[in-house]
Amino acid sequence: MARATDGTSMTENVKKGIVITVAAAAVAVGGYVVYTNVAGGGIPANVRQVMCSETGALFPEEMQPGLGEYPHKNPKTGKNTLYPIEWCFNGECGKKGGTPVILNTQVKQKEPSYCPKCGYVVRFHNVRTDAGE
Numbered sequence: 001m002a003r004a005t006d007g008t009s010m011t012e013n014v015k016k017g018i019v020i021t022v023a024a025a026a027v028a029v030g031g032y033v034v035y036t037n038v039a040g041g042g043i044p045a046n047v048r049q050v051m052c053s054e055t056g057a058l059f060p061e062e063m064q065p066g067l068g069e070y071p072h073k074n075p076k077t078g079k080n081t082l083y084p085i086e087w088c089f090n091g092e093c094g095k096k097g098g099t100p101v102i103l104n105t106q107v108k109q110k111e112p113s114y115c116p117k118c119g120y121v122v123r124f125h126n127v128r129t130d131a132g133e
């Protein structure tokens, strides 16, 4: 039985193709991870999340001049219940990607504010506990 003379080179070309594809995929995934870390959950950097104090629903809000003081209007309920949030990254909250917390100071109440899930004290510009406090 005659052997195809270019059999070996064909296989090598296929292997090279697979390696290139895998490398491209790795770069794409790496780039996505970096992007989401910078923007915070894949939302543009000029958009922050605000939370409804009544329903707990999160809304993206574009940061722009003229927004006025909080609370802002919830587009779903029509009530002024949207406040900026801090994220609790303590223990279980951190493992689940953080728990949004409206600080007491935003609703004109005394600090400290506590995470409703884990009871951890949440401060303004709360830092991730894994980053060292």
Ligand SMILES: [Zn+2]
Pocket: 088, 089, 090, 093, 099, 115, 116, 117, 118, 119, 120
């Ligand atoms: Zn928490």
